[in-house]
Amino acid sequence: MIKALREEVRRLFEEKKVDLVIGWGKGSLPMTATPVFIHKAEDVEQLIWDETCSNNLAVYLTKDKRQLVQTNQKIGIVVKGCDGRSLVLYAVENQIKRENLVIIGVPCNGVIDKKKVLKQTEGKEVLSARFEKERMVVEGRGFKTEITKSDMLSRSCIHCNHPNAPVYDIFIGEPINTDSDVAVYPDVEAFEKLDCETRWKDMVESYSQCIRCYACRNVCPSCYCTECFVDQNDPQWIGKSPEITDTLIFHLNRNLHVAGRCVECGACERACPADIDLLRLNRKISKEILERFNFTAGLDIDEKPALASFCENEKQDFIMG
Amino acid sequence: MIKIEKSEFGTFIRDLSAEYKLFAPVGEGRQSAFREVSSADQMNTSIQMTQNSPKTVFLPQTEVLFEFNGDDIQSGEKAAKPMFFWGVRSCDARGMNLLDKVMGQSKQRPDDPAFQDPYWKARFDNAVILTLACHEPASTCFCHWTGGNPFSKEAGDLWAVETETAYLIEPLSEKGKDFVKTLSGYHTASDKDKQEIKTLKKQAESCLRPAVDAKILKEKLPKIWDDPLWDEVSAKCVNCSACAFICPTCYCFDIQDEGKKDKGKRFRTWDCCMFPIFTKEASGHNPRSLARERVRQRVMHKFNYFWETYGESLCTGCGRCIRVCPVNLDIRDVAKQLLEAASAV
Numbered sequence: 001m002i003k004a005l006r007e008e009v010r011r012l013f014e015e016k017k018v019d020l021v022i023g024w025g026k027g028s029l030p031m032t033a034t035p036v037f038i039h040k041a042e043d044v045e046q047l048i049w050d051e052t053c054s055n056n057l058a059v060y061l062t063k064d065k066r067q068l069v070q071t072n073q074k075i076g077i078v079v080k081g082c083d084g085r086s087l088v089l090y091a092v093e094n095q096i097k098r099e100n101l102v103i104i105g106v107p108c109n110g111v112i113d114k115k116k117v118l119k120q121t122e123g124k125e126v127l128s129a130r131f132e133k134e135r136m137v138v139e140g141r142g143f144k145t146e147i148t149k150s151d152m153l154s155r156s157c158i159h160c161n162h163p164n165a166p167v168y169d170i171f172i173g174e175p176i177n178t179d180s181d182v183a184v185y186p187d188v189e190a191f192e193k194l195d196c197e198t199r200w201k202d203m204v205e206s207y208s209q210c211i212r213c214y215a216c217r218n219v220c221p222s223c224y225c226t227e228c229f230v231d232q233n234d235p236q237w238i239g240k241s242p243e244i245t246d247t248l249i250f251h252l253n254r255n256l257h258v259a260g261r262c263v264e265c266g267a268c269e270r271a272c273p274a275d276i277d278l279l280r281l282n283r284k285i286s287k288e289i290l291e292r293f294n295f296t297a298g299l300d301i302d303e304k305p306a307l308a309s310f311c312e313n314e315k316q317d318f319i320m321g
Numbered sequence: 322m323i324k325i326e327k328s329e330f331g332t333f334i335r336d337l338s339a340e341y342k343l344f345a346p347v348g349e350g351r352q353s354a355f356r357e358v359s360s361a362d363q364m365n366t367s368i369q370m371t372q373n374s375p376k377t378v379f380l381p382q383t384e385v386l387f388e389f390n391g392d393d394i395q396s397g398e399k400a401a402k403p404m405f406f407w408g409v410r411s412c413d414a415r416g417m418n419l420l421d422k423v424m425g426q427s428k429q430r431p432d433d434p435a436f437q438d439p440y441w442k443a444r445f446d447n448a449v450i451l452t453l454a455c456h457e458p459a460s461t462c463f464c465h466w467t468g469g470n471p472f473s474k475e476a477g478d479l480w481a482v483e484t485e486t487a488y489l490i491e492p493l494s495e496k497g498k499d500f501v502k503t504l505s506g507y508h509t510a511s512d513k514d515k516q517e518i519k520t521l522k523k524q525a526e527s528c529l530r531p532a533v534d535a536k537i538l539k540e541k542l543p544k545i546w547d548d549p550l551w552d553e554v555s556a557k558c559v560n561c562s563a564c565a566f567i568c569p570t571c572y573c574f575d576i577q578d579e580g581k582k583d584k585g586k587r588f589r590t591w592d593c594c595m596f597p598i599f600t601k602e603a604s605g606h607n608p609r610s611l612a613r614e615r616v617r618q619r620v621m622h623k624f625n626y627f628w629e630t631y632g633e634s635l636c637t638g639c640g641r642c643i644r645v646c647p648v649n650l651d652i653r654d655v656a657k658q659l660l661e662a663a664s665a666v
Contacts, residue, residue: 027649029460034649035557055648064560064612115351123349123368125459141457209352211382214596215561219647231598240577241383241590271647273372273563275351 001106005078005172006044008104012076013041018102020068021076022060024053030129030138031114035060049078049172051131054111054154055219056265058086062095062224069096077101080108082156082265084165085298086221089261091167092301095224105168107176110149110157112136113270117152121145155279156266159184166299183296185287191280203248209274210247212240216268216278222258222297229253255281260289260307263298291315322491322510323501330488334361334407340503341405341449344378346371355406366408366483369459370639374413374569375406379444380420382566386440386576388586397588399443406450412464412639414452414476416569421445422631423572449500451490452477456521458528461640463653467535469638471525472518482518489514535624535634538656541663542625546617550662554655555616557648562593564642564652565619570635573599594618620655 005023012018025036025046033052037060038044057077061069068075079087087103090096117126117138126138134149150158161183163176191199214230217223229237230250238253239246264286268278289295292315295306325333337343338359345364347356354373358364385397409417422428425445427436455462455471464470474480478497481490489510492498545551565571575592579585592599595616600609609615627635636652643651 028651028654029643029649032649037553037556059559060557065556118350123353125369127460211566213562213566213593215559215563215645215647218559218561227597231596233598233601239579240575240592241588243383267647271561271563273351273567273645 001173002047002049005049005104005106006047008170008172009038009044009047009076010041012102013038013044017074018076019073021047021078021102021104022057023047023076023078023104024049024055024057027052030126031112031117031136047078049106051110051112051136051149053080054113054267054270056080056083056086056221056263056267058083058090058221059219059224059267061087061090062221063218069100072097072100075101076104078104078106079165079168080106080111080265081160081162081164081166082108082263082298083221084168085162085263086265088166088298088301089222089263092298092303092305093261098301102170103165103168105165105171105175107171107173108157108160108163109176110153110160110163112149112152113154113266115270115275116154117147120147120151154266154270155187156264156269159186160264162296162299167301183286183290185283188280188284188287191284204244206276207247207251208244209276210242210251211274212242212247212250213273215271215273217254219267219271220254220258221265221267222261222263223254225257251278252281255285258282259285260293260295260305261297262286322489322515323504324508324510324514325488325490326508327486327488329507331361334364335359337405337407340403342400342402343405343407344375345407355409364407369455369457370410370462370641372641372645373567374416374639374641375409375450376413376416376420376569376572378404378406379417379448380424380441380572380574383588383590384440385586385588389580390584397440399440400447404444404448406448408453409450409477410455410639411452411471411473411476412455412462412469412637413569414450415464415469415473415637416639417445417450418476419570419627419631419633419635419637420572428631449479449496450477451479451481452493454480454482454518454521454525456483456525458525459640460530461643462529462638463532463640464638465526465529466532466653466656467634467636467638471529472522482521484514484517484521487514489518533653533656533660535636535656536628538624538660539628539634541660542621544666545659545663546621548662548666550658551613551617554650554658555613558595558612558616558650559648560595560597560612560615561647562591562595563645563647564650565593565595566591567641567645569639569641570623570637594622620652620659623652624656 009021021038024033026048027034031052035055036046091098124140127140129136129138136147161178161181238249262282266279289306293306343358344355345358346368351372353371355375387396424438424441430436458471478494480493481488492501573592574589576589578587601607623636
């Protein structure tokens with residue numbers, strides 16, 4: 001698989017179809033991949049693809065990195081299903097020129113969340129990790145253990161039903177077959193069943209851990225405002241300290257700003273240094289939007305976003321009571 | 322050197338918490354931090370390094386400087402009860418000494434209290450810090466790049482080593498000596514114990530990977546200040562502040578006012594050079610508008626600017642930034658790349 005990926009990318013450079021390819025390379029730590037920027041055919045050996053390639057690379061086409069797109073260079077980008085959905089979102093929202101992108105799909109069976117692995121090893125550092133189909137053998141000082149894939153999958157991957165990029169130019173290997181492309185939200189349903197007081201208490205406890213580092217926002221492909229409202233100071237919309245009221249304003253606003261746009265890649269949750277359940281509310285909103293508008297973000301370039309269009313036959317019970 | 326048997330540890334900690342506000346590592350993984358404890362069973366004594374450094378106690382993320390209600394102005398809370406920190410690793414203890422150079426002392430006017438931060442001083446001068454030798458440095462640890470060592474006695478008031486059956490403690494500072502005088506009824510470490518320390522130190526050092534001397538980095542970095550390599554090393558940085566907020570030595574803060582004209586507060590809260598707004602000027606101009614410039618600022622501050630002013634690296638090699646970076650931007654790789662480029666100039 002990796003060999004095929006490298007060969008395809010080499011071909012793209014040789015045929016002068018790309019100026020730059022964004023993909024994943026081997027990271028400096030076990031179980032860790034890192035984004036790499038390939039500028040020439042000789043460097044394709046840096047590329048890898050496996051369960052550790054968790055970053056959503058679409059993020060490098062917007063925000064601070066917008067100049068990559070603005071220079072009109074041809075960019076190749078390696079994408080999982082969710083990253084590919086982000087590219088569809090960008091096309092719908094006029095952030096990229098589709099013709100300037102060469103989208104390279106890879107079949108994704110889910111990526112791991114290192115935080116979950118650390119829980120399995122009870123905080124002990126993993127010094128080496130080896131994947132064997134549905135499990136990973138991890139070793140550290142004085143221990144060796146096997147972790148099954150389901151115990152370390154990123155939460156975003158557990159219920160994922162879009163493992164392949166919806167739009168691509170090249171696909172490496174075979175797209176993954178899915179039983180159904182209808183999203184399921186058992187995790188959200190469990191949260192919905194709790195009473196209001198418990199949900200609120202749970203949220204306040206969880207978000208109180210936030211240190212306002214904005215890693216969640218900065219790795220989020222859907223959060224690409226040129227200037228985020230929390231960075232504005234004239235007027236200043238929000239207090240800067242991690243006081244719970246302000247922290248909740250930040251997170252809830254972010255949830256609303258990405259409503260109907262979140263591709264549920266889980267990058268926010270994996271990036272969080274405070275281990276907050278950041279994806280839960282995003283998935284709750286995605287579920288609402290699916291039920292009310294039969295819409296899923298990032299699947300169809302020609303479909304108008306649910307919250308930017310109106311149909312007469314939409315459910316209106318939230319207005320009428 | 323005093324020997325506290327592990328069987329005596331519970332009593333030792335209980336006695337300590339009666340005299341001091343006692344802080345120790347609590348919790349696991351990303352939830353771990355230095356928190357107040359009152360008994361040994363609340364502590365995580367096996368943790369290699371807490372997610373959050375002890376900085377969060379000495380320079381809290383948010384701190385009220387004063388509050389006002391009409392004409393009544395109250396200054397922010399300053400520590401009253403002496404604090405004791407158990408189990409600070411040498412990288413973090415060295416980090417606090419570095420912070421003290423900025424917050425507690427003034428290089429230019431050392432005796433002028435106007436140049437000392439009273440909130441910091443009230444805590445730091447009132448704390449006894451026990452540096453606990455680090456038996457198993459993690460793969461992310463690089464204290465030895467910056468002049469440190471897992472068994473360093475350079476910082477802290479007391480130094481301790483955990484052996485199989487006991488904690489061996491010796492004083493490092495005047496404060497430490499005073500503390501040791503208050504201990505009675507404990508044994509003294511034997512020659513065999515001291516031999517065990519030597520063995521443990523060797524084992525710890527064998528965990529460390531090849532180092533780059535941060536001093537060379539300091540000398541060479543200015544040569545490549547304008548090098549296009551900064552574009553390359555900053556390409557994957559997403560400009561969050563996870564690295565700075567978990568760093569034991571990042572100390573930048575913003576000062577904010579909240580409230581109305583007759584009631585409110587002024588507080589400071591951590592800020593970070595990775596944020597675009599950090600350097601945005603009133604005119605709207607931003608001298609560090611690009612990711613490249615902000616990453617360069619952070620690296621230069623750690624490895625050159627601070628050294629120019631205070632004669633030391635501002636990085637103590639704890640490796641927390643490497644652990645939390647969401648895109649695996651490893652500061653050691655950055656340093657190596659930069660050094661290579663600088664050597665070619």
